[in-house]
Amino acid sequence: MNLLEVKNITKQYANHKALDDVSISVPEQSIFGLLGPNGAGKTTLIRIINLINACDKGEIIFAGKKIKAKDTETIGYLPEERGLYKKMKVGEQALYLSRLKGVERKEATEKLKFWFEKFDLLRWWNRKVEELSKGMQQKVQFIVTIIHEPKLLIFDEPFSGFDPINTELLKEEILKLRDNGATVIFSTHNMASVEEICDHIALINKSKKILDGNVKTIKNEYKSNIFELGISGIENELKGKINPAFNILSQIRDDELTKYKIKIPHTSNPNELLKEVIPFCSVTYLNEIIPNMNEIFIRAVGENN
Amino acid sequence: MNKISLIIKREYLTRVKKKSFIIMTIIGPLLMASVMIVPIWIATKTNQEKRIAVIDESYLFVNRLNDSETIKFIYLTNDINSVKDNFEKSDFDAIFYIPKPSALIPTYSKLYSDKEPSILVKSYIQEQFKKEVEAMKLLQAGIDSKLLESTKAHVTIDTIKISEGGIEKKSNPLVSTGFGIFGGILIYFFIFMFGTQVMRGVIEEKTSRIIEVIISSVKPFQLMMGKIVGIALVGLTQFLLWVVFTGAIVGIFQVAYSSDISKYSTSKMLEQNDNSLIPETITPNQINETQSNNVGEIFEAISSINFTVMIGSFIFYFLFGYLLYAAFFAAIGSAVDNESDTQQFMLPITVPLILSIVLAQFIAGNPQGPIAFWLSIIPLTSPIAMMIRIPFGVPYWEILLSISLLILGFLGATLFAAKIYRIGILMYGKKPSYKDIGKWLRYKN
Numbered sequence: 108m109n110l111l112e113v114k115n116i117t118k119q120y121a122n123h124k125a126l127d128d129v130s131i132s133v134p135e136q137s138i139f140g141l142l143g144p145n146g147a148g149k150t151t152l153i154r155i156i157n158l159i160n161a162c163d164k165g166e167i168i169f170a171g172k173k174i175k176a177k178d179t180e181t182i183g184y185l186p187e188e189r190g191l192y193k194k195m196k197v198g199e200q201a202l203y204l205s206r207l208k209g210v211e212r213k214e215a216t217e218k219l220k221f222w223f224e225k226f227d228l229l230r231w232w233n234r235k236v237e238e239l240s241k242g243m244q245q246k247v248q249f250i251v252t253i254i255h256e257p258k259l260l261i262f263d264e265p266f267s268g269f270d271p272i273n274t275e276l277l278k279e280e281i282l283k284l285r286d287n288g289a290t291v292i293f294s295t296h297n298m299a300s301v302e303e304i305c306d307h308i309a310l311i312n313k314s315k316k317i318l319d320g321n322v323k324t325i326k327n328e329y330k331s332n333i334f335e336l337g338i339s340g341i342e343n344e345l346k347g348k349i350n351p352a353f354n355i356l357s358q359i360r361d362d363e364l365t366k367y368k369i370k371i372p373h374t375s376n377p378n379e380l381l382k383e384v385i386p387f388c389s390v391t392y393l394n395e396i397i398p399n400m401n402e403i404f405i406r407a408v409g410e411n412n
Numbered sequence: 413m414n415k416i417s418l419i420i421k422r423e424y425l426t427r428v429k430k431k432s433f434i435i436m437t438i439i440g441p442l443l444m445a446s447v448m449i450v451p452i453w454i455a456t457k458t459n460q461e462k463r464i465a466v467i468d469e470s471y472l473f474v475n476r477l478n479d480s481e482t483i484k485f486i487y488l489t490n491d492i493n494s495v496k497d498n499f500e501k502s503d504f505d506a507i508f509y510i511p512k513p514s515a516l517i518p519t520y521s522k523l524y525s526d527k528e529p530s531i532l533v534k535s536y537i538q539e540q541f542k543k544e545v546e547a548m549k550l551l552q553a554g555i556d557s558k559l560l561e562s563t564k565a566h567v568t569i570d571t572i573k574i575s576e577g578g579i580e581k582k583s584n585p586l587v588s589t590g591f592g593i594f595g596g597i598l599i600y601f602f603i604f605m606f607g608t609q610v611m612r613g614v615i616e617e618k619t620s621r622i623i624e625v626i627i628s629s630v631k632p633f634q635l636m637m638g639k640i641v642g643i644a645l646v647g648l649t650q651f652l653l654w655v656v657f658t659g660a661i662v663g664i665f666q667v668a669y670s671s672d673i674s675k676y677s678t679s680k681m682l683e684q685n686d687n688s689l690i691p692e693t694i695t696p697n698q699i700n701e702t703q704s705n706n707v708g709e710i711f712e713a714i715s716s717i718n719f720t721v722m723i724g725s726f727i728f729y730f731l732f733g734y735l736l737y738a739a740f741f742a743a744i745g746s747a748v749d750n751e752s753d754t755q756q757f758m759l760p761i762t763v764p765l766i767l768s769i770v771l772a773q774f775i776a777g778n779p780q781g782p783i784a785f786w787l788s789i790i791p792l793t794s795p796i797a798m799m800i801r802i803p804f805g806v807p808y809w810e811i812l813l814s815i816s817l818l819i820l821g822f823l824g825a826t827l828f829a830a831k832i833y834r835i836g837i838l839m840y841g842k843k844p845s846y847k848d849i850g851k852w853l854r855y856k857n
Contacts, residue, residue, distance in 0.1 A: 121851045157628045159838070176631070184628040188840070190621030195426060203422055207415055207629040248625070 109168075110135040110259060110290040111156070116165035118151055125151040126162070127314040133259075133292060133307070138285055140305035140322075141294040142400075144408055147311045149294045150187065153261055156292075157184050170258065180209040183257035187264045187294075189248050191236045198223075198232035201251050208255040215254065222250040226276075241268050249277060253284060260284060261292045266300060278304060298401040308400075310407055317411045322400070329403045333396045334377060336367045338388040349383040364391060415630045416638045423613065423642025428649060437650060441657035448658075449665050462533055465504040467492050469512040472548065477540040483533060496524060505529075508537055517548050585804075589776040592800035595726055599795050600769050603734050604762075606647040607741040611754065613639050614745030614837070623837045632834040637826075640738040644731065651730075721811075725802050728815065733795025736822045737761065739829035746836030753843045764792035772800055779804040789814050791821025828853070 111133040118126040126148045133139045143149050154160040156167060158179055167174040192200055198219065205215035223229040226246045231239060239247070245268045253260065262281070266274045282304060285291055293305060301308065302322070309319035318325065333356065338345075345367060346355055352375065356368040371380055377393060384390065398406070427433055466487045468474055477485045485508070488495060492509050499507065506525035510518050521541060523529060547557045614636075617623045626635055744757040768775075768787060775784040779801045787797035788806070794814045798806070835852040836844070844852075 121855075154838075159624070159627055179628060182628070184625075186621075186624040186628070188621045188624055190625075192426075192616070192622055193620055203418065204625065204629070206418055207626065251625075 108135045109133060110170060111292075112168035113152070113156065114166050114168065116152065116155060116162045116167075118148075118155065118160065118162050124314050126155075128165075129311065129314075129316045130165075131309045131316065131319060133290055135290055136285060136288055137306040138281070138291040138293055138304050140301045140308035141292055141311070142296075142298075142301065142308055142404060143311035145296075148314045149311055150263065152311070153184070153186075153263055153292070153294060156261065157182060180255065181258045183208075183252040183255065183260045185248060185252040185260075185262045185265055187267070189245075191244055191247065193235070193237040195236060196233055197228070197236055197239065197247060200236060201247060201254075204251040205254045208251075210255045218254055219250065222254065226250065242270060242273055245269060246273070249280075253280075257289065259290050259292065261294075263294045264296070265293070266295070266297060274300075298399065298404055302400045310404065312408050312411045315411075318403075318407050325403060326397050326400075329398045329406065330395065331398075332371045332373065334369050334371060334380065335392075335394045335396055336369055336380070336384065337364050337391040337393075338367075338384070339363055339391050345384060345387060348387050353380055353383060368396070416634050416641075419630065419635060419638025420642040420645070423639050424645050424649075427609070427643065427646045433646070433650070437653050437657070440650070440654045441661055444654065444658045445661035445665070448662055462505040463503060464533075464537065465495060465502070465507045466510075467495060467507060468510045470510055470518045472518070473510060473541075473544055476544050477537075480536060483536055499524065499526065506533070508541075510541075517545055517552065519545060585776075588779075588803035591722070591803040592776050592779075593772050595722070595799040595802070596772055596796040597769065599726070599730050599733055599799055600765055602647055602651070602730055603737045603765065603795070606643050606734055607737045609643050609646070610640055610738045611741040611745035612751065613643070614742050614833075615748065615751060615754075618746070618749060618837055618840075627837070632837060633830045636739075636742050636830060636833050640735065640742060643738065644734055647734065648731075722802055725811065726799065729795040729799055729818070732815075732818045732822050736791060736795075736818065736825050737765070739822070739825040743829035743832040743836065746833040747839075747844050747849060749840060749843070764790075765796065768793040768796035772796070775800045776804075779806075785810070789817060791818045794818050831855075 109132045111131075113129065113131045113133075116126050116129045117124070129148070129152060131139075131141075131152075141149050141152070151160060155162045156174075158174065158176060169178050195203075201219050201223075202212070202215055205219060206212060210218070220229065223232060226249075228243060228246060228250075231243065236244060236247075249265070252262075260281075265277060265281075269277060278300070281291060281293075293301070295301060305322055307319070307321055308325065310317050346358075352372050354370040354372075356370055358368075359366045369380060371377060377395070381390065381393065461481075462483045464483060464485050466473065466477065466485050467490065468487065469492075474487050479485055486504070492507070495502070495507055506523055506529050509522040509524060511520065511522070512518075513520070523534065523537065550557045550560060617626070617635075623635075630638075740761045744754055744761070747757065748754055771783070771787065775787065775797055778784060784797065784801055787793040788801050788810070795818065798811070798814050802811075831853050832849055835855055836849075
């Protein structure tokens with residue numbers, strides 16, 4: 108079941124096309140990574156989902172129905188360009204933003220106190236926002252994004268401005284929210300975090316979607332039968348000794364080990380490779396090299412350009 | 413709707429709680445009250461009786477100079493030098509010295525004082541001196557000054573307004589002009605003060621980057637209207653507080669100094685009469701009569717102004733004038749990133765406002781003329797121009813036309829501003845040109 112279906116969205120600005128026939132499907136209770144280089148159209152897509160911008164063509168289906176204004180109350184959006192009223196008191200402001208999302212005053216106060224306590228912000232409740240550090244402000248923003256317990260959470264670069272400790276804290280909370288039933292869309296350049304928490308991704312480049320699907324599936328699609336072979340000893344030279352069908356791409360000496368990168372032909376398999384090399388050396392390990400998201404990103408965008 | 417009221421509440425409360433609002437609320441009435449009180453207060457303070465020693469070496473003026481409420485002449489026969497030497501010890505405020513004249517009638521005199529005598533005192537003595545000298549000269553030429561006086565005619569023209577019910581009322585163009593221009597300037601001032609507050613508020617939301625957070629919860633139009641309405645309420649609050657506090661301060665002052673003021677006001681009128689309004693030798697009886705006529709006329713003129721229409725239209729033109737311009741101010745705020753970039757866009761919307769203020773005198777001078785008529789019909793200038801015209805009496809159909817056009821203008825301006833606003837608030841970086849803004853207007857939501 109998909110919570111959100113983006114169908115054939117096209118958005119034309121005066122001088123350029125921001126989105127060209129983009130469709131994505133976000134499965135319920137998943138973490139969906141929306142990736143792409145700067146200016147690809149991610150933010151435009153997110154704004155269209157939030158009904159901040161309208162699209163020229165296409166439609167958005169939210170929880171099985173065409174999205175409408177009231178649905179924004181069940182969406183939590185943390186924009187990339189985010190801030191708070193600097194002169195306003197922290198608690199008062201959090202309360203205001205929560206109530207704009209439709210949470211009643213009493214309920215909002217209780218929930219905010221809970222989250223402020225959790226994020227160690229409670230003693231700042233009556234201080235002005237400008238007295239808070241950037242990291243603390245980001246925490247406040249995170250809290251008001253999730254305070255109305257939205258079904259769909261959209262985070263645009265959520266970790267910018269956070270130190271590693273708080274990044275970890277945030278990641279845990281996002282995963283918990285997912286486990287409790289929320290669906291998360293996650294737009295970022297930080298590929299390491301995508302790898303860690305995303306179940307699905309879509310890659311947008313130059314206004315078009317160029318890649319999407321389950322993270323594991325994509326990775327498998329992008330692997331190219333390259334294996335890393337580690338053998339002990341440094342004097343072992345495999346080149347010329349094994350079947351040239353096994354293409355040795357590189358060879359690195361590292362202390363007691365020699366590491367080879369070998370491409371196995373489609374007609375063969377790792378066992379065949381082992382058979383080839385065992386007569387000449389003692390094997391320490393053999394790993395399949397699975398490309399990380401960073402490499403996939405660069406490759407996919409590079410090919411598309 | 414609930415969300416708009418939340419926004420209105422926030423916009424209102426944060427501004428009303430600001431130090432600058434509280435300071436303005438205190439300082440405004442103090443300023444306005446002091447404009448009314450200080451001149452009176454100073455006048456009452458300086459209007460203690462002045463004792464003027466008169467040393468007349470010609471002996472022509474003894475007991476002939478008239479005392480006023482505040483100036484008393486005491487005739488001395490001592491030598492001028494001895495009086496001068498003893499001046500500090502004496503209780504005189506000044507010595508009026510007429511030296512022995514070279515001709516038959518003296519025209520030269522000196523006024524000695526340890527302090528610079530006030531203009532009023534000096535001119536009063538001068539008038540008295542001149543009056544006597546003139547009378548003597550007339551006598552010398554064989555003309556009786558009383559005879560001359562009887563030839564002077566006092567003519568008046570009463571301006572009378574025939575209102576629709578056929579009731580005649582005396583009007584006074586000066587009073588109407590005063591009320592009209594005051595109302596116009598007040599509207600001008602409020603539009604600018606609170607219009608720029610709207611603009612700053614929008615810029616603040618842009619630069620603090622909170623805008624996108626908010627418009628994911630509410631529509632840009634709701635945010636814009638919430639801000640405009642919230643600030644309108646701030647303006648009304650401030651205005652009402654000013655009226656109440658100014659009234660209170662003036663009231664307290666009146667109670668505390670009532671005796672002084674009443675004394676002052678009669679003496680002031682006497683002075684005015686003596687100085688300019690009335691021919692010099694008019695009898696006190698005549699003076700009183702004319703004076704009471706003057707006061708009566710002003711009161712009648714004030715009462716000839718229809719205050720229900722005046723106050724009603726002030727509130728209407730203040731609100732809708734502000735709403736019309738606030739929409740423009742919001743659009744400008746949304747288009748730029750900081751206040752220094754606003755200049756270019758401010759110009760076209762300030763021109764109609766400044767034009768109506770510049771032409772205020774002209775409109776008051778010819779309130780039924782074609783320029784006054786058109787300025788008070790066109791929505792951009794009507795809030796100020798119509799306010800100036802109203803005390804002179806404006807046909808109801810003109811008021812209705814002006815009101816309906818202003819409401820239409822407000823709706824149009826709001827729709828126009830909203831189109832710029834929804835795009836502008838999410839645009840950062842380069843300052844847009846008029847061409848860019850033209851493109852925004854054509855974007856579909």
